[in-house]
Amino acid sequence: MTSAVSFKQVSRHFGSVRAVDAVDLDIAPGEFFAMLGPSGSGKTTCLRLIAGFEQPTAGSISIFGERAEGVPPYRRNVNTVFQDYALFPHLNVLDNVAYGLMVKGVGRVERLKAAEEALSLVRLPGYGARRPGQLSGGQRQRVALARALVNQPKVLLLDEPLGALDLKLRENMQEELKSLQKVLGITFVFVTHDQGEALSMADRVAVFNDGRIMQVGTPEDIYQRPRTRFVADFVGSSNVLPPDFVQRYSGQHRWGSLRPESIRVSGATSGDGVAARLVGTNYLGATTRLALDADGLRLHAMVPAGTALPAEGEAVMLTFNREHLHLMDESA
Amino acid sequence: MTIAAVQSKPVPAILPGNGGMRGALSDLLWRRPILLLLLMLLPPLLWLGIVYIGSLFALLLQSFFSIDEFSGLINREFTLKTYGDLFQAANLDIILRTVTMAALVTLASAVIAFPIAYYAARYARGRWKALFYLGVMLPLWSSYLVKIYAWKLILAKEGILTWLLGKLGLLWLLEAWLSLPIVGGNSLSVSFTGTFIVFVYVWLPFMILPVQAALERVPGNLVEASSDLGASPGQTFRNVLFPLALPGIVAGSIFTFSLTLGDYIIPQIIGTSRLFIGQAVYSQQGTAGNIPLAAAFTVVPIVIMGFYLWGAKRLGAFDAL
Amino acid sequence: MRSDRGQSAPLGLKIAAACGLLFLHLPILLIFVYAFTTEEKSFVWPPPGLTTQWFAVTWNRPDVWEALSLSIRVAAISTAIALVLGTLCAAAVSRTRFFGREAISLLVILPIALPGIITGIALRSAFALADIPFSFWTIVLGHATFCVVVVYNNAVARFRRTSGSMIEASMDLGADGFQTFRHVVLPNIATALLAGGMLAFALSFDEVIVTTFTAGQQQTVPIWMLEELIRPRQRPVTNVVAMVVVLVTLLPILFAYYLTRDGDQIAGSGK
Numbered sequence: 016m017t018s019a020v021s022f023k024q025v026s027r028h029f030g031s032v033r034a035v036d037a038v039d040l041d042i043a044p045g046e047f048f049a050m051l052g053p054s055g056s057g058k059t060t061c062l063r064l065i066a067g068f069e070q071p072t073a074g075s076i077s078i079f080g081e082r083a084e085g086v087p088p089y090r091r092n093v094n095t096v097f098q099d100y101a102l103f104p105h106l107n108v109l110d111n112v113a114y115g116l117m118v119k120g121v122g123r124v125e126r127l128k129a130a131e132e133a134l135s136l137v138r139l140p141g142y143g144a145r146r147p148g149q150l151s152g153g154q155r156q157r158v159a160l161a162r163a164l165v166n167q168p169k170v171l172l173l174d175e176p177l178g179a180l181d182l183k184l185r186e187n188m189q190e191e192l193k194s195l196q197k198v199l200g201i202t203f204v205f206v207t208h209d210q211g212e213a214l215s216m217a218d219r220v221a222v223f224n225d226g227r228i229m230q231v232g233t234p235e236d237i238y239q240r241p242r243t244r245f246v247a248d249f250v251g252s253s254n255v256l257p258p259d260f261v262q263r264y265s266g267q268h269r270w271g272s273l274r275p276e277s278i279r280v281s282g283a284t285s286g287d288g289v290a291a292r293l294v295g296t297n298y299l300g301a302t303t304r305l306a307l308d309a310d311g312l313r314l315h316a317m318v319p320a321g322t323a324l325p326a327e328g329e330a331v332m333l334t335f336n337r338e339h340l341h342l343m344d345e346s347a
Numbered sequence: 348m349t350i351a352a353v354q355s356k357p358v359p360a361i362l363p364g365n366g367g368m369r370g371a372l373s374d375l376l377w378r379r380p381i382l383l384l385l386l387m388l389l390p391p392l393l394w395l396g397i398v399y400i401g402s403l404f405a406l407l408l409q410s411f412f413s414i415d416e417f418s419g420l421i422n423r424e425f426t427l428k429t430y431g432d433l434f435q436a437a438n439l440d441i442i443l444r445t446v447t448m449a450a451l452v453t454l455a456s457a458v459i460a461f462p463i464a465y466y467a468a469r470y471a472r473g474r475w476k477a478l479f480y481l482g483v484m485l486p487l488w489s490s491y492l493v494k495i496y497a498w499k500l501i502l503a504k505e506g507i508l509t510w511l512l513g514k515l516g517l518l519w520l521l522e523a524w525l526s527l528p529i530v531g532g533n534s535l536s537v538s539f540t541g542t543f544i545v546f547v548y549v550w551l552p553f554m555i556l557p558v559q560a561a562l563e564r565v566p567g568n569l570v571e572a573s574s575d576l577g578a579s580p581g582q583t584f585r586n587v588l589f590p591l592a593l594p595g596i597v598a599g600s601i602f603t604f605s606l607t608l609g610d611y612i613i614p615q616i617i618g619t620s621r622l623f624i625g626q627a628v629y630s631q632q633g634t635a636g637n638i639p640l641a642a643a644f645t646v647v648p649i650v651i652m653g654f655y656l657w658g659a660k661r662l663g664a665f666d667a668l
Numbered sequence: 669m670r671s672d673r674g675q676s677a678p679l680g681l682k683i684a685a686a687c688g689l690l691f692l693h694l695p696i697l698l699i700f701v702y703a704f705t706t707e708e709k710s711f712v713w714p715p716p717g718l719t720t721q722w723f724a725v726t727w728n729r730p731d732v733w734e735a736l737s738l739s740i741r742v743a744a745i746s747t748a749i750a751l752v753l754g755t756l757c758a759a760a761v762s763r764t765r766f767f768g769r770e771a772i773s774l775l776v777i778l779p780i781a782l783p784g785i786i787t788g789i790a791l792r793s794a795f796a797l798a799d800i801p802f803s804f805w806t807i808v809l810g811h812a813t814f815c816v817v818v819v820y821n822n823a824v825a826r827f828r829r830t831s832g833s834m835i836e837a838s839m840d841l842g843a844d845g846f847q848t849f850r851h852v853v854l855p856n857i858a859t860a861l862l863a864g865g866m867l868a869f870a871l872s873f874d875e876v877i878v879t880t881f882t883a884g885q886q887q888t889v890p891i892w893m894l895e896e897l898i899r900p901r902q903r904p905v906t907n908v909v910a911m912v913v914v915l916v917t918l919l920p921i922l923f924a925y926y927l928t929r930d931g932d933q934i935a936g937s938g939k
């Protein structure tokens with residue numbers, strides 16, 4: 016099956032800055048795909064390469080099997096929801112949504128009808144006559160979404176779609192985007208720096224750092240089996256363990272990761288386990304997060320609320336199931 | 348979901364170009380942004396480069412020519428003689444007079460502009476703010492000649508100012524002032540005082556706007572903090588407001604200084620028969636037909652402004668423009 | 669400067685600010701009174717009587733009409749040229765970062781940053797060197813040169829406020845470069861261009877310093893006024909023309925302010 020989007024050794028350099036560096040990527044049709052990474056990691060440039068706002072310095076990009084290099088954005092059947100929404104302030108909401116159809120020459124009656132439908136799809140029926148300036152942030156985003164979807168793109172690109180929304184709205188929008196994607200069956204590619212968002216929404220996640228993809232996989236893969244220290248560190252809050260430490264428990268001299276919830280903490284001072292000292296507790300409601308110091312190695316543990324805890328500064332013993340210790344590809 | 352109503356047949360991921368000249372040109376300009384940039388820049392650069400910069404060069408070139416004193420013809424040979432003429436005592440007098448006037452006008456404009464700018468920046472809100480803004484913009488954009496003309500009416504011997512002072516019983520003050528050397532004269536409209544007033548009047552808005560812009564950026568609580576810390580209003584002004592407004596004042600002074608240096612109409616209509624740089628340029632190129640000397644004269648304000656701008660840049664005045 | 673509290677200004681400041689504004693406005697208002705005076709020979713105040721007869725006299729003066737017609741034609745053509753050049757320049761400077769950007773801004777601003785007399789005599793000496801006789805077009809050449817900056821300032825301010833992703837959004841939605849210009853760029857900068865055009869018109873209509881060097885024997889309204897100021901012939905006619913000039917320049921300024929009132933200010937450094 017042809018990929019919806021395929022990158023082959025794609026690079027985009029700005030002078031000496033390698034924004035995207037020899038990236039290979041395949042996104043399947045109908046997939047909800049997330050590009051996750053810190054700012055400046057190259058994820059947004061990748062999105063812009065798909066949209067056609069940037070041209071690759073090297074490598075090839077194809078969209079549904081068709082070569083896309085040198086094709087301007089207006090000839091790609093790909094639409095974008097911009098981070099700042101980029102609604103046209105001089106047009107009302109309905110004309111904004113109908114814009115894509117207008118420039119394609121669809122008649123007025125027909126395109127306004129389609130725009131009205133798209134607005135109902137994003138649950139903003141009857142908002143057509145308003146100006147973008149009169150809408151809230153969440154509403155503007157829905158309009159931007161409708162404006163992109165009305166063109167029936169083969170791929171929908173979302174650039175930090177929820178970044179500007181407050182927490183409550185963000186959670187609602189996450190669910191809505193997901194169900195919308197299921198209903199429409201369009202390939203969604205979205206860029207985010209929020210690992211929680213990527214893990215909860217996407218079918219697959221690509222983790223970016225320094226213009227390269229560190230790991231691609233399902234959210235579970237990424238979370239449970241990070242391949243590099245960077246991924247373990249960036250996705251969630253795994254304890255990253257140095258090779259010397261790992262060798263003692265697994266026999267292999269490689270970097271490892273251990274999720275905080277896999278660590279058990281007891282007040283015992285002797286026996287099997289890792290001797291450590293409790294340096295801080297952080298009450299999080301359902302759980303309590305403990306900061307530990309094991310002979311200079313900083314670790315975090317997550318324990319259910321209500322667990323009896325030693326006082327800060329006291330010596331503790333850490334134990335964990337060795338199966339939970341994940342070995343990464345990276346060796347010393 | 349019937350979004351598909353518009354396009355029911357399957358569409359390709361890459362759409363074909365829409366053909367024709369327009370599509371091809373659009374694609375080309377998109378692929379070669381440099382070409383688009385050049386196309387956009389070419390007309391204005393050609394115009395300003397040829398018409399304006401070309402003329403400035405022509406002017407500079409002329410200043411290295413000289414005039415034959417007997418025939419009155421321009422001798423198109425490179426010489427520094429004209430610049431030598433520039434440094435005659437009479438001409439240095441003109442330069443000194445103009446620079447002094449420009450400095451005084453700048454100073455007075457700053458003093459009058461400050462309260463207006465400060466009020467507009469700190470106290471005026473909503474409609475009042477708009478009104479203040481228009482109150483400065485309208486005189487700024489009003490006809491330059493009409494403004495000068497208005498002052499000719501005001502300063503005339505039989506005009507409103509004399510009448511007003513007469514009503515107030517202050518005519519003796521005016522006469523005492525007019526009997527002073529240098530600043531005095533037959534009437535205000537033929538004295539340096541008159542020239543000075545009109546210069547200040549005409550360039551004042553150019554001072555208000557940048558000062559206001561600079562003050563807009565000062566957080567109001569800074570002033571409150573200063574008085575909170577026990578500073579008197581005078582101390583607050585000296586130590587807080589003035590330093591913060593200074594870039595704006597310097598930015599404004601670029602206008603008041605430069606405009607005064609180059610003006611030849613105001614001193615011609617309201618003032619004495621002693622010349623300013625602008626008048627010297629005008630009469631050299633016109634009645635005397637000595638374009639080389641006129642050109643050399645214009646180099647003076649350019650050089651002075653060059654130094655002025657260099658100093659202003661170091662004070663950070665350009666951010667307040 | 670923002671102050672959270674709505675306290676009122678000290679009395680001294682209020683008085684100083686009010687006096688400053690009166691100083692700016694009273695002289696212009698005076699022009700309106702003088703247009704109606706019955707006095708012909710001097711500028712005597714208060715006017716001995718009021719009359720509207722000078723409007724009729726002015727109306728029948730062909731030299732005033734000729735000057736007005738020349739001024740309007742020059743201003744219209746100069747504004748048109750300035751609109752094209754200023755917009756192109758603003759678009760290039762604000763859309764792309766390129767080497768020499770600063771130099772181009774400077775080049776545009778220079779004709780008004782340098783005293784008008786320099787621009788004037790520079791043009792005149794260039795005409796002399798190139799043996800170009802004075803004509804309608806020599807005036808336009810000078811006016812368009814310093815009008816570019818007004819349009820440029822307004823357009824740059826608007827481009828800066830216009831989100832760059834809007835152009836990308838338009839192309840993303842299938843509009844090519846020309847469609848994007850027509851449907852997105854133009855509607856967004858239209859009012860700024862209109863405002864810039866208004867100001868350019870007012871600037872050109874009022875210009876005298878450069879014009880004295882480029883007009884030769886032709887008379888624009890300001891040149892006509894300058895003649896009257898130096899060698900008065902019929903003072904009441906001058907009074908009436910002065911009033912008309914104030915009104916003719918006032919309206920475009922107010923309109924330009926209205927067009928750009930939210931957000932970018934009319935570029936004041938325009939003279």
